[in-house]
Amino acid sequence: xxxxxxxxxxxxxxxxxxxxxxxxxxxxxxxxxxxxxxxxxxxxxxxxxxxxxxxxxxxxxxxxxxxxxxxxxxxxxxxxxxxxxxxxxxxxxxxxxxxxxxxxx
Amino acid sequence: xxxxxxxxxxxxxxxxxxxxxxxxxxxxxxxxxxxxxxxxxxxxxxxxxxxxxxxxxxxxxxxxxxxxxxxxxxxxxxxxxxxxxxxxxxxxxxxxxxxxxxxxxxxxxxxxxxxxxxxxxxxxxxxxxxxxxxxxxxxxxxxxxxxxxxxxxxxxxxxxxxxxxxxxxxxxxxxxxxxxxxxxxxxxxxxxxxxxxxxxxxxxxxxxxxxxxxxxxxxxxxxxxxxxxxxxxxxxxxxx
Amino acid sequence: xxxxxxxxxxxxxxxxxxxxxxxxxxxxxxxxxxxxxxxxxxxxxxxxxxxxxxxxxxxxxxxxxxxxxxxxxxxxxxxxxxxxxxxxxxxxxxxxxxxxxxxxxxxxxxxxxxxxxxxxxxxxxxxxxxxxxxxxxxxxxxxxxxxxxxxxxxxxxxxxxxxxxxxxxxxxxxxxxxxxxxxxxxxxxxxxxxxxxxxxxxxxxxxxxxxxxxxxxxxxxxxxxxxxxxxxxxxxxxxxxxxxxxxxxxxxxxxxxxxxxxxxxxxxxxxxxxxxxxxxxxxxxxxxxxxxxxxxxxxxxxxxxxxxxxxxxx
Numbered sequence: 061x062x063x064x065x066x067x068x069x070x071x072x073x074x075x076x077x078x079x080x081x082x083x084x085x086x087x088x089x090x091x092x093x094x095x096x097x098x099x100x101x102x103x104x105x106x107x108x109x110x111x112x113x114x115x116x117x118x119x120x121x122x123x124x125x126x127x128x129x130x131x132x133x134x135x136x137x138x139x140x141x142x143x144x145x146x147x148x149x150x151x152x153x154x155x156x157x158x159x160x161x162x163x164x165x
Numbered sequence: 166x167x168x169x170x171x172x173x174x175x176x177x178x179x180x181x182x183x184x185x186x187x188x189x190x191x192x193x194x195x196x197x198x199x200x201x202x203x204x205x206x207x208x209x210x211x212x213x214x215x216x217x218x219x220x221x222x223x224x225x226x227x228x229x230x231x232x233x234x235x236x237x238x239x240x241x242x243x244x245x246x247x248x249x250x251x252x253x254x255x256x257x258x259x260x261x262x263x264x265x266x267x268x269x270x271x272x273x274x275x276x277x278x279x280x281x282x283x284x285x286x287x288x289x290x291x292x293x294x295x296x297x298x299x300x301x302x303x304x305x306x307x308x309x310x311x312x313x314x315x316x317x318x319x320x321x322x323x324x325x326x327x328x329x330x331x332x333x334x335x336x337x338x339x340x341x342x343x344x345x346x347x348x349x350x351x352x353x354x355x356x357x358x359x360x361x362x363x364x365x366x367x368x369x370x371x372x373x374x375x376x377x378x379x380x381x382x383x384x385x386x387x388x389x390x391x392x393x394x395x396x397x398x399x400x401x402x403x404x405x
Numbered sequence: 406x407x408x409x410x411x412x413x414x415x416x417x418x419x420x421x422x423x424x425x426x427x428x429x430x431x432x433x434x435x436x437x438x439x440x441x442x443x444x445x446x447x448x449x450x451x452x453x454x455x456x457x458x459x460x461x462x463x464x465x466x467x468x469x470x471x472x473x474x475x476x477x478x479x480x481x482x483x484x485x486x487x488x489x490x491x492x493x494x495x496x497x498x499x500x501x502x503x504x505x506x507x508x509x510x511x512x513x514x515x516x517x518x519x520x521x522x523x524x525x526x527x528x529x530x531x532x533x534x535x536x537x538x539x540x541x542x543x544x545x546x547x548x549x550x551x552x553x554x555x556x557x558x559x560x561x562x563x564x565x566x567x568x569x570x571x572x573x574x575x576x577x578x579x580x581x582x583x584x585x586x587x588x589x590x591x592x593x594x595x596x597x598x599x600x601x602x603x604x605x606x607x608x609x610x611x612x613x614x615x616x617x618x619x620x621x622x623x624x625x626x627x628x629x630x631x632x633x634x635x636x637x638x639x640x641x642x643x644x645x646x647x648x649x650x651x652x653x654x655x656x657x658x659x660x661x662x663x664x665x666x667x668x669x670x671x672x673x674x675x676x677x678x679x680x681x682x683x684x685x686x687x688x689x690x691x692x693x694x695x696x697x698x699x700x701x702x703x704x705x706x707x708x709x710x711x712x713x714x715x716x717x718x719x
Binding site: 214215218221222225228243244246247248249250251252253254255256257258259260261263264265267268271272286287289290291294295309310314315318319321329332333334335336337342343346347348375377378381386387388389390391392393394395396397398400401402404405 | 445447448454457458461462474476483485500501503504505507508509511512513515516519530532533534535536537538539540541542543544546547548550551554571572574575576577578579591592593594598599602603607608619620624625628629630658661662664665668669671672675676678680681684
Binding site: 061080082086087109110138140141 | 430432450451453460463464465466468469490492493
């Protein structure tokens with residue numbers, strides 16, 4: 061298992077009033093993302109525990125791209141990863157942000 | 166200890182317990198008066214639908230006739246692994262046996278498991294683990310998951326698993342680990358007559374509340390179970 | 406179970422109860438099954454109560470340890486609910502996972518007036534925590550019977566990818582009633598384990614049709630091992646849960662005696678049947694060979710004719 065952590069500045073606060081969201085499942089090729097609105101508006105943090113070691117650079121790029129596109133200011137993302145592909149990671153992160161916007165159940 | 170030695174030591178004045186095709190049924194007198202019902206599995210036999218239904222029948226008729234404790238003595242294999250047993254709904258037969266024992270225990274018939282040999286998996290759940298108090302006899306070897314099977318699935322060697330098992334009681338087989346995790350209440354001494362140890366246990370029996378998780382925490386074998394269960398229970402009570 | 410289509414207003418996206426139960430995650434099943442917005446989770450993922458036993462095996466954890474527990478309402482009435490995630494460690498019982506369900510059942514026992522729905526999706530004991538998992542199952546079985554003795558209905562819903570195997574099958578056998586879909590399977594030993602122990606002649610684990618005839622939802626319904634057969638939709642499971650909550654019987658010595666008779670009779674009638682098809686024929690099912698391919702609604706009607714469920718047993 062490998063632990064990774066990436067913190068970024070975000071241009072904008074992530075929209076919505078939800079404070080917690082969870083998406084995904086920890087399984088081979090999949091991951092879970094827990095999003096928490098607990099940081100200052102211009103900061104975001106992505107912490108990862110992954111079963112697939114040695115992909116730090118790939119995570120770095122995926123996270124940087126996600127932050128650039130979504131600007132999830134104020135959000136901390138905690139990930140348990142079962143060895144998902146980068147596009148699945150991007151999908152889950154985007155789903156997590158959408159859930160945080162969503163005031164409906 | 167063989168089954169006969171065990172029964173003779175439990176009931177030095179005699180008993181009517183019979184081993185019929187590895188299904189143990191009968192009763193024996195207690196020093197303090199009355200009789201204990203005795204059921205169980207012998208000869209490291211697998212527990213299938215045919216065995217479970219006989220055991221549950223005896224428990225039910227004991228509930229209707231009699232008033233003493235029910236001893237569940239176990240030297241079994243796992244559940245019978247056969248197409249026929251699964252076809253016939255083995256899960257229901259094993260569950261029904263456990264239900265009868267739990268019901269008895271909740272209604273004035275304390276159930277005491279005596280593990281004197283092997284037991285595993287579904288058979289363990291339906292017999293020894295469905296009692297209020299589980300006693301281990303020296304030489305008992307309960308196995309939830311055997312190391313060779315675990316080695317195959319995890320792709321780790323048995324040596325590596327044994328090494329990991331030194332620092333946790335939570336996966337490797339054996340009486341000590343089952344005691345530390347809270348399953349086994351106490352281990353008896355082979356050198357002391359079992360009738361004495363049974364009398365002492367009956368004189369100091371815990372109540373019907375399932376304290377196995379608390380015991381596991383006390384003994385540092387299961388550090389989280391009791392607290393998590395209690396927290397959920399508390400949250401659920403608050404949420405009404 | 407009636408297969409008549411339900412009149413529902415078009416639901417907002419994400420609240421569609423025609424969704425496949427099998428494909429849904431545990432969280433999605435809970436969210437869609439219960440009344441909208443009614444779910445309150447106990448020890449949610451943000452509490453990070455993960456298994457303490459996976460790190461030593463270099464395995465990833467899940468924040469909820471693979472089970473979601475809490476309360477909500479079903480058609481306006483309160484229910485406690487537990488849903489296993491069949492994709493995480495095969496939905497298997499570990500120390501924390503099991504304890505969450507134990508605590509929920511003990512609360513139900515103490516409150517007495519709120520039923521429990523258990524959404525099974527499990528291969529049984531988690532081998533990395535085998536002793537803790539087995540004990541958890543034993544404690545859950547005890548807690549189910551204590552709750553039922555206090556008048557609580559405990560309803561099991563089975564239709565996920567991991568089925569309901571091992572100790573999960575025993576817990577299911579302790580429930581007040583069970584609903585199962587085509588995809589659902591209930592057994593103690595899994596197909597591979599039977600094959601490994603007894604040989605492929607005894608049980609060919611790769612023969613899917615055999616696995617489903619022996620352990621699958623349709624057979625369990627026809628045998629009486631499950632009380633309701635449902636189509637693979639959240640709506641069908643919801644309707645079945647409501648139906649079973651209304652119809653499931655009480656628990657006591659009479660229930661156990663009726664159950665003893667029911668199980669004895671089953672052995673007498675079917676104990677020498679070599680295959681499920683022989684059991685179905687013995688039960689008077691017309692065209693037993695066609696059962697596996699029969700669509701859900703037709704199967705449900707047929708099952709209701711062939712085997713009415715004994716509400717006094719279990």
